[in-house]
Amino acid sequence: xxxxxxxxxxxxxxxxxxxxxxxxxxxxxxxxxxxxxxxxxxxxxxxxxxxxxxxxxxxxxxxxxxxxxxxxxxxxxxxxxxxxxxxxxxxxxxxxxxxxxxxxxxxxxxxxxxxxxxxxxxxxxxxxxxxxxxxxxxxxxxxxxxxxxxxxxxxxxxxxxxxxxxxxxxxxxxxxxxxxxxxxxxxxxxxxxxxxxxxxxxxxxxxxxxxxxxxxxxxxxxxxxxxxxxxxxxxxxxxxxxxxxxxxxxxxxxxxxxxxxxxxxxxxxxxxxxxxxxxxxxxxxxxxxxxxxxxxxxxxxxxxxxxxxxxxxxxxxxxxxxxxxxxxxxxxxxxxxxxxxxxxxxxxxxxxxxxxxxxxxxxxxxxxxxxxxxxxxxxxxxxxxxxxxxxxxxxxxxxxxxxxxxxxxxxxxxxxxxxxxxxxxxxxxxxxxxxxxxxxxxxxxxxxxxxxxxxxxxxxxxxxxxxxxxxxxxx
Ligand code: SAM
Ligand code: SF4
Numbered sequence: 055x056x057x058x059x060x061x062x063x064x065x066x067x068x069x070x071x072x073x074x075x076x077x078x079x080x081x082x083x084x085x086x087x088x089x090x091x092x093x094x095x096x097x098x099x100x101x102x103x104x105x106x107x108x109x110x111x112x113x114x115x116x117x118x119x120x121x122x123x124x125x126x127x128x129x130x131x132x133x134x135x136x137x138x139x140x141x142x143x144x145x146x147x148x149x150x151x152x153x154x155x156x157x158x159x160x161x162x163x164x165x166x167x168x169x170x171x172x173x174x175x176x177x178x179x180x181x182x183x184x185x186x187x188x189x190x191x192x193x194x195x196x197x198x199x200x201x202x203x204x205x206x207x208x209x210x211x212x213x214x215x216x217x218x219x220x221x222x223x224x225x226x227x228x229x230x231x232x233x234x235x236x237x238x239x240x241x242x243x244x245x246x247x248x249x250x251x252x253x254x255x256x257x258x259x260x261x262x263x264x265x266x267x268x269x270x271x272x273x274x275x276x277x278x279x280x281x282x283x284x285x286x287x288x289x290x291x292x293x294x295x296x297x298x299x300x301x302x303x304x305x306x307x308x309x310x311x312x313x314x315x316x317x318x319x320x321x322x323x324x325x326x327x328x329x330x331x332x333x334x335x336x337x338x339x340x341x342x343x344x345x346x347x348x349x350x351x352x353x354x355x356x357x358x359x360x361x362x363x364x365x366x367x368x369x370x371x372x373x374x375x376x377x378x379x380x381x382x383x384x385x386x387x388x389x390x391x392x393x394x395x396x397x398x399x400x401x402x403x404x405x406x407x408x409x410x411x412x413x414x415x416x417x418x419x420x421x422x423x424x425x426x427x428x429x430x431x432x433x434x435x436x437x438x439x440x441x442x443x444x445x446x447x448x449x450x451x452x453x454x455x456x457x458x459x460x461x462x463x464x465x466x467x468x469x470x471x472x473x474x475x476x477x478x479x480x481x482x483x484x485x486x487x488x489x490x491x492x493x494x495x496x497x498x499x500x501x502x503x504x505x506x507x508x509x510x511x512x513x514x515x516x517x518x519x520x521x522x523x524x525x526x527x528x529x
Contacts, residue, residue: 066317070284078107082111087121092113095109105313110310142441149173149179149196151171155270161339161341179216181404182403190480194226195231196216199234225526228447230250242290245289252286254297287325292325296330301349328369329391354380371391371392395425427486435492475517477493497517
């Protein structure tokens with residue numbers, strides 16, 4: 055089959071479904087990995103070019119141990135060259151779990167009579183945000199079930215409430231959203247409230263599997279969901295996140311489709327997704343899912359490395375669904391954002407911290423139950439630079455990852471210094487003595503890596519200002 059990588063620029067139309075399952079299977083069925091071909095593809099990615107579907111198909115078909123190692127090493131190198139050692143931290147905050155849908159895998163499905171339904175009141179939302187700020191969080195993702203209660207106006211109102219909560223030196227500087235797809239008017243309303251990224255996961259891109267898992271409710275409409283982020287773009291919301299729920303269908307098909315979704319958005323709107331998420335199915339209340347498409351830890355690590363190589367400029371989000379050990383491994387392959395201190399029960403951040411999260415598996419279980427402080431401690435031990443940076447979005451530098459990627463020196467000039475400044479705030483305001491000691495050493499080490507003396511002095515000067523009480527300084 056002769057593949058023309060440019061063809062999507064000609065074929066794709068805004069607001070029009072774009073997944074052709076036979077075409078994707080053709081690519082997978084025809085791809086023949088050889089060491090030489092795999093290395094050629096890795097080299098293309100390392101020269102900062104996005105891979106086309108034919109190339110991604112070769113990578114997903116790789117089974118040879120050495121070739122898989124080459125893929126992982128390629129992803130590691132790309133991450134180091136492009137993103138450096140920053141890891142951005144955030145927390146999810148579940149606002150309400152009423153839901154009209156019946157996604158078979160989700161504990162919030164309408165048919166689950168065991169699920170306790172709740173929507174945070176304004177006061178409860180404020181209390182939870184305060185509790186998150188007390189741990190040093192600066193970036194949240196608000197999560198909602200699908201229900202008439204969660205109208206665009208309601209979502210916009212909760213976003214505004216969150217931005218207004220200030221506890222001591224704490225504040226939330228970026229609010230992202232994970233909620234049901236909206237119409238164009240709805241996306242305009244939430245954009246107005248100043249959101250960061252709007253995420254909608256397709257769950258599975260295979261229309262037949264999709265039908266099986268979503269038999270009733272609004273979410274049963276595959277195409278409405280598939281084109282949701284086109285509607286966001288039409289509404290002027292260009293900061294969007296895509297994702298697939300791994301375990302519903304063949305992981306190779308989902309990886310290919312995530313890349314296909316990326317080139318659809320590029321072809322129609324000239325901007326790819328801001329982030330890609332790759333949650334793996336977890337056990338949940340009233341959960342009864344066939345295990346035939348379960349993704350093993352090895353395949354999970356492989357697919358993360360492939361996504362890194364396939365779409366070098368997009369942020370990759372890894373969540374606490376994964377256990378600590380897996381998180382540690384796949385961070386190396388290029389995840390740029392992780393959640394920390396995560397609690398999924400509605401209202402749990404402001405409640406008794408002794409409550410065992412896993413006793414109540416309403417939506418799904420999480421496997422990394424460490425506190426934010428513990429996660430930061432480990433990131434520092436492993437040589438990462440934890441970051442709470444929100445500068446680009448607040449300065450209107452949208453397409454931030456694209457800039458990181460394509461503007462020479464952008465990371466050294468902006469991202470690394472901003473990571474150091476936001477980490478400094480954390481160390482002064484929230485860290486234990488031991489973590490602070492480690493953190494200042496990591497900052498010192500990263501400062502020394504900046505070559506330009508004038509720039510180093512500028513960053514040092516701002517760190518001193520933070521130590522003296524100023525906040526929210528950025529480049
Ligand atoms: N209700 C909105 C929707 O479905 O798009 C947004 C919230 S939903 C709670 C967020 C995501 O959680 C879903 O898109 C799905 O990928 C993920 N999810 C649901 N059940 C899960 C499970 N059992 N294991 C892992 N992730 C799950
Ligand atoms: Fe509702 Fe979302 Fe859960 Fe589906 S995944 S049941 S839409 S909360």
